[in-house]
Amino acid sequence: MARSIPERELRNENAKLMDAVSAGETFVVTRNGEPVAELRPVQSVRKTFITRDDLARISSAGVRIDPGGFCRDLDDAVDQSL
Template identity: 50%
Template sequence: MDDVISQRELRNNSAAVMDAVENGETFRITRNGVEVAELRPITRRRKLSAEELVTRHRRLAHVDAAAMRADADAFFGTEDRVGEDDPWSRPRG
């Protein structure tokens, strides 16, 4: 449940309020009795291990590059397509 505190209470007890936020609490801040803001912890994602990244990568859907190229050519056309001498091309696989 969110705690409701006044702007003055936030100002006078900012260190304690920030400690509580750091520990997961959320506060709704009022000014003249009207709620104007919410102070809550930032949700941070933990870093994934190499093994977790590999596992996620293996779960990705297979992309058929030839079918994707055919769809793109059908939609955009081939007139402005860069040729085989494209200096920015990379090996596909």
């Protein structure tokens, strides 16, 4: 749950709030009692490492690719002639 803070607190307590955001907290900044912005940690879009458990879970999804169909799809999408 995001905590609401007034714009004044953001200005006056900037360093303290940045530490809290780094620790995972989210804040909704208000101006005259109306929400105007959200201050939250940046979420990494791409993992640089995948755990064994994650790999096992993903690979157990049972997705099968038909090699012949895959090649046909590629041939249809890309001109293979020189």
